[in-house]
Amino acid sequence: MSKMIPVEESFTEWRRDPEYVKAYSALEDEFSLAATIIKARASAGLTQEQLAQRMHTTQAVIARLERLAAATGMKLRISFEPSSAG
DSSP: OOOOOOHHHHHHHHTTSHHHHHHHHHTHHHHHHHHHHHHHHHHTTOOHHHHHHHTTSOHHHHHHHHHHHHHSOOOOOOOOOOOTTO
8 A cells, every 4th residue: 555645745845846846837827727626626535536426427537627627728717797687
């Protein structure tokens, strides 16, 4: 069984490397959505498999969503707008 290292601990170590910081900064928007999805899952204390069960889907779908978020180069923006009926 392998030892689990908290992701924040890994990021702290990686951020000491100037080349990592430069590369990460260049890709910050791409990672934003993926990080948001992963953080929400981790904050809930769920593995991909557990989240998949709650969503009535498969772990592979969750992994694809996380990869999609990382690969699109899109920036997630959420806003609340009045409905037309309001």
